Amino acid sequence: MPDIKTERVRNVVLLSHSGAGKTILSEAMLDVAGVTSRFGTIEDGTTASDYEPEEVRRQGSTQTSIVPVPWRDHKINIIDTPGYADFRGEVASGMRVADGAILVIAGPAGIEVGAQQMWDLADERGLPRIMFVSKMDRENADFQRVIDDITEKFGRHCVPVQVCVGAEADFSGIVNLLDPDSEGLEGEVKAARERLVEAVAETDDDLMLKYLEEEPLSQEELTDGLKKGIASGAIVPVLAGATPSGTGVKELMDAIVEFMPSPSDVSGPTVANGTSDSEDERVLACDSDGPLVALVFKTTADQFVGKLSYFRVYSGTMKNGSQLWNTGANESERVGQILEVRGESQESISEVTAGDIGAVSKLSSVLTGHTLSTKEDPVSLPSIQFPPASYQMAVFPKTKADVDKMTTSLARMSEEDPSLSITRESDTLEMLLGGLGDTHVEVAVEKIKRKFGVEIVLELPKVPYKETISTTTKVEYRHKKQSGGHGQFGHVWLELQPLPRGTGFEFSTKVVGGVVPKEYIPSVEKGVTKALSGGPVAGFKIVDLRATLVDGSYHSVDSSGVSFEIAGGNALIKGIQQANPVLLEPVMSAQVTVPDAFTGDVMGDLNSKRGRIQGMTPQGDGTTLIEAEVPQSEMLQYATELRSQTQGLGSFTMQFEHYEAVPQHEIPRIVEVVREQEEARA
Numbered sequence: 001m002p003d004i005k006t007e008r009v010r011n012v013v014l015l016s017h018s019g020a021g022k023t024i025l026s027e028a029m030l031d032v033a034g035v036t037s038r039f040g041t042i043e044d045g046t047t048a049s050d051y052e053p054e055e056v057r058r059q060g061s062t063q064t065s066i067v068p069v070p071w072r073d074h075k076i077n078i079i080d081t082p083g084y085a086d087f088r089g090e091v092a093s094g095m096r097v098a099d100g101a102i103l104v105i106a107g108p109a110g111i112e113v114g115a116q117q118m119w120d121l122a123d124e125r126g127l128p129r130i131m132f133v134s135k136m137d138r139e140n141a142d143f144q145r146v147i148d149d150i151t152e153k154f155g156r157h158c159v160p161v162q163v164c165v166g167a168e169a170d171f172s173g174i175v176n177l178l179d180p181d182s183e184g185l186e187g188e189v190k191a192a193r194e195r196l197v198e199a200v201a202e203t204d205d206d207l208m209l210k211y212l213e214e215e216p217l218s219q220e221e222l223t224d225g226l227k228k229g230i231a232s233g234a235i236v237p238v239l240a241g242a243t244p245s246g247t248g249v250k251e252l253m254d255a256i257v258e259f260m261p262s263p264s265d266v267s268g269p270t271v272a273n274g275t276s277d278s279e280d281e282r283v284l285a286c287d288s289d290g291p292l293v294a295l296v297f298k299t300t301a302d303q304f305v306g307k308l309s310y311f312r313v314y315s316g317t318m319k320n321g322s323q324l325w326n327t328g329a330n331e332s333e334r335v336g337q338i339l340e341v342r343g344e345s346q347e348s349i350s351e352v353t354a355g356d357i358g359a360v361s362k363l364s365s366v367l368t369g370h371t372l373s374t375k376e377d378p379v380s381l382p383s384i385q386f387p388p389a390s391y392q393m394a395v396f397p398k399t400k401a402d403v404d405k406m407t408t409s410l411a412r413m414s415e416e417d418p419s420l421s422i423t424r425e426s427d428t429l430e431m432l433l434g435g436l437g438d439t440h441v442e443v444a445v446e447k448i449k450r451k452f453g454v455e456i457v458l459e460l461p462k463v464p465y466k467e468t469i470s471t472t473t474k475v476e477y478r479h480k481k482q483s484g485g486h487g488q489f490g491h492v493w494l495e496l497q498p499l500p501r502g503t504g505f506e507f508s509t510k511v512v513g514g515v516v517p518k519e520y521i522p523s524v525e526k527g528v529t530k531a532l533s534g535g536p537v538a539g540f541k542i543v544d545l546r547a548t549l550v551d552g553s554y555h556s557v558d559s560s561g562v563s564f565e566i567a568g569g570n571a572l573i574k575g576i577q578q579a580n581p582v583l584l585e586p587v588m589s590a591q592v593t594v595p596d597a598f599t600g601d602v603m604g605d606l607n608s609k610r611g612r613i614q615g616m617t618p619q620g621d622g623t624t625l626i627e628a629e630v631p632q633s634e635m636l637q638y639a640t641e642l643r644s645q646t647q648g649l650g651s652f653t654m655q656f657e658h659y660e661a662v663p664q665h666e667i668p669r670i671v672e673v674v675r676e677q678e679e680a681r682a
Contacts (some may be wrong), residue, residue: 004056010076010262012076014102020134027047028048029069029078030067030069033253051065062082063084063417064093066357067079086438089436096297107129114648130259136387143164162240163177178219178226267283271293285316291316292375311355311360314354318352325375327382333372346359367415367418390437391640392434395457396456397454398458410431425464431460465670468543468584469545472579490567492551493550501660506546508549520560523562528572536573536576538583586659589654591625591653592626598647610634612629612630
């Protein structure tokens with residue numbers, strides 16, 4: 001593609017519910033623009049933007065793809081994002097570098113959960129929007145019904161700029177309401193045009209006065225007013241089409257070129273000088289002749305090609321051979337070959353100007369969210385805010401050959417997808433892979449196998465239960481053994497006392513008169529501490545108690561440190577068993593946000609999980625925040641369960657709160673689950 005000036009670039013992100021037709025829409029744009037010689041299909045896995053094997057197999061997007069489309073001497077950078085909720089992290093990175101959004105609504109289905117969520121995300125970012133009603137040639141497609149649904153849910157500022165001719169199998173085209181020839185038409189077209197003219201007039205006082213005086217708006221006033229209304233968010237135009245036939249696609253691309261803002265039309269980001277926490281800030285102008293500033297919004301990596309960094313230039317021009325400064329890592333990088341990517345395909349180019357998008361390989365220190373600038377003028381762009389992981393699975397190497405490579409491959413995958421998390425549970429020693437749902441985690445494991453040759457097994461994480469005592473007790477243990485020559489002798493009395501939750505373990509001594517010599521007391525403590533590793537209820541770590549050495553005796557010849565260590569450990573085990581041991585479970589503090597209609601069902605479900613509702617707070621936007629304390633064991637798959645209960649509209653966060661005793665009737669079930677887990681992993 002020839003060099004394109006900043007004002008002729010359009011960066012638009014495709015958003016929708018899963019399956020609404022974003023990927024096929026981007027394919028249709030390439031086809032109409034004459035870029036491709038063959039129209040790819042989802043079924044055949046031949047589309048430009050869904051090229052990963054995981055996407056082909058699942059017949060749906062799992063990552064953000066960049067699809068540049070040349071149109072009318074402009075460059076439209078289509079940012080095709082996944083619609084499935086598990087891949088919201090990809091949406092976050094795609095929206096971060098977009099100047100406008102195309103919200104795709106499937107004509108037969110109307111507004112689905114994902115479309116509502118994408119609208120809200122675009123609202124948060126203040127992105128100008130165009131809505132595109134797809135699949136108008138499909139059964140049950142009804143444009144007017146979708147318009148009524150859009151108006152009800154999103155507001156009257158969503159205005160059709162087209163009227164469909166026919167529907168379903170009889171869909172044959174569209175009437176453009178901006179076309180002056182549509183003025184003389186009657187019926188549905190006339191009413192729709194009047195609504196459009198009124199919406200445009202409402203964005204400007206002079207136009208409104210002219211409209212109220214029943215003076216016609218000129219074509220220039222109509223198009224200029226529409227462009228300003230879209231940029232301010234006062235108008236969201238609604239278009240329609242059928243992508244396989246290409247109907248309406250040309251008109252959509254025309255609308256993107258004419259009405260979507262260029263990077264130079266958008267107020268530049270506020271940048272910090274030097275580091276992201278610097279107080280010295282300025283607004284960055286989108287100027288190709290300015291200082292170089294670019295944001296890396298996506299990375300991909302594998303063991304053969306290496307790392308590929310996708311970036312958007314916010315200022316200056318990225319050129320081959322440029323020396324860059326990575327402010328995120330405070331390291332210097334040299335640009336090798338700059339690439340224009342179109343899905344999987346790559347084309348070498350010499351430079352990327354302000355506002356445009358490109359990619360470069362083998363930047364070793366660069367991660368997603370890092371800013372690339374110059375060492376002479378280092379600046380830092382606001383980083384990308386990714387949704388936190390809400391679903392975790394324990395990961396294990398399938399074979400011994402995978403052991404050494406597993407940690408490295410997980411780290412590289414989290415670099416590629418920052419919405420993944422990798423943590424090690426200190427109590428169970430398990431490595432946990434976190435994501436936004438079960439599909440997200442499964443796809444990550446599939447990619448690791450394909451890209452790095454490492455096979456990983458997923459299992460539900462162990463719950464880090466603990467054990468303690470509930471009463472005070474005093475216990476004696478005498479260790480005595482004769483085996484010829486010097487024997488073994490150690491005799492101790494321990495007093496065990498329960499401590500408040502979270503205290504841990506304390507050891508003290510009250511022996512007097514040297515009944516246990518001082519040199520053996522550390523050995524007693526060592527034996528007691530070792531015995532804390534496995535309790536009598538289910539073999540979990542023993543916590544929240546004080547062991548006090550109160551008495552004992554020794555033998556001048558047979559006593560030794562080892563003897564008193566053995567005596568101390570066995571005394572603790574014996575004492576725990578007679579001090580009414582209890583099983584402790586971690587309890588989480590959960591904050592669950594759900595639409596008001598689902599509040600009762602979600603609360604009932606939390607109660608069935610032994611949860612305690614702490615409060616309910618209406619949010620004033622049709623949702624309620626439910627705060628509850630729930631055992632961790634009941635929340636291991638809550639991300640999937642909540643999505644099912646709320647039709648995908650619920651969300652939650654969760655943090656560890658405290659440990660508390662497991663009800664007695666639950667202990668046999670937990671012990672059985674733990675036993676089965678141990679046997680499965682043996």
